Amino acid sequence: MSEPEIFKVLSDPTRRAILERLAGGEATATDLREGFAITQPAMSQHLAVLRGAGLVSERREGRYAHYSVNAEGFAPLHAWLARYRAFWPSRIDNLKDLLREMDQ
Amino acid sequence: MSEPEIFKVLSDPTRRAILERLAGGEATATDLREGFAITQPAMSQHLAVLRGAGLVSERREGRYAHYSVNAEGFAPLHAWLARYRAFWPSRIDNLKDLLREMDQ
DNA sequence: TCAACACATAAGCATAGACTTATGAGTCGA
DNA sequence: TCGACTCATAAGTCTATGCTTATGTGTTGA
Numbered sequence: 662m663s664e665p666e667i668f669k670v671l672s673d674p675t676r677r678a679i680l681e682r683l684a685g686g687e688a689t690a691t692d693l694r695e696g697f698a699i700t701q702p703a704m705s706q707h708l709a710v711l712r713g714a715g716l717v718s719e720r721r722e723g724r725y726a727h728y729s730v731n732a733e734g735f736a737p738l739h740a741w742l743a744r745y746r747a748f749w750p751s752r753i754d755n756l757k758d759l760l761r762e763m764d765q
Numbered sequence: 766m767s768e769p770e771i772f773k774v775l776s777d778p779t780r781r782a783i784l785e786r787l788a789g790g791e792a793t794a795t796d797l798r799e800g801f802a803i804t805q806p807a808m809s810q811h812l813a814v815l816r817g818a819g820l821v822s823e824r825r826e827g828r829y830a831h832y833s834v835n836a837e838g839f840a841p842l843h844a845w846l847a848r849y850r851a852f853w854p855s856r857i858d859n860l861k862d863l864l865r866e867m868d869q
Numbered sequence: 870t871c872a873a874c875a876c877a878t879a880a881g882c883a884t885a886g887a888c889t890t891a892t893g894a895g896t897c898g899a
Numbered sequence: 900t901c902g903a904c905t906c907a908t909a910a911g912t913c914t915a916t917g918c919t920t921a922t923g924t925g926t927t928g929a
Binding site: 689704705723 | 876877878879
């Protein structure tokens with residue numbers, strides 16, 4: 662979604678932790694609660710926010726909601742950071758390093 | 766500075782606007798107030814937060830404080846976003862596009 | 870059909886943080 | 900030296916938001 666929104670969404674540590682968890686693969690809302698000292702509504706609300714920002718997608722299967730990272734959602738953040746490309750550390754500025762990093 | 770901190774710092778639209786302004790070149794705190802409907806202490810507080818996060822540096826010259834974007838400060842954000850590299854839009858995934866974009 | 874489940878929504882509370890005015894600390898020029 | 904300035908800090912207010920409990924909606928299986 663919009664750039665102003667995405668920063669607010671990512672400013673919450675719980676939501677960032679959820680994203681990292683989802684980066685490891687799809688998970689249901691209940692799966693996600695594991696490891697978080699959080700109630701079910703709180704998790705549901707966080708997922709709604711992430712969904713609203715387009716950072717995750719929901720795949721409904723019966724009574725289960727499977728969440729996963731949504732690729733395009735990170736584009737605004739990437740675009741914003743690109744504005745400060747000129748200010749990136751020289752480590753990153755070096756093209757070879759960047760390519761090596763892109764290859765994992 | 767730390768990754769949790771940087772997202773909170775960037776979640777404020779005024780601070781992002783300050784950064785964009787500074788990306789255009791060094792400026793004093795008073796210079797920066799121009800265009801912002803904000804009091805002097807508010808600006809000073811925002812600059813203190815940006816300074817604390819290592820996103821800007823301060824160059825003191827008499828009673829003037831000259832602020833500028835600090836390169837290394839964006840590294841944590843870049844590192845965080847890199848974790849989601851696998852989820853970047855295919856537009857960016859394409860190496861040629863990325864290189865073209867890097868060349869401006 | 871109905872109890873147990875998975876998830877979403879409503880409503881209220883409590884804290885974080887962005888703002889304000891007031892003031893302090895240091896620097897400059899007349 | 901002293902008033903005007905640039906900026907920082909203090910203290911208090913107000914709003915946004917992340918949390919809770921309570922409840923609603925839809926799905927599953929016995």
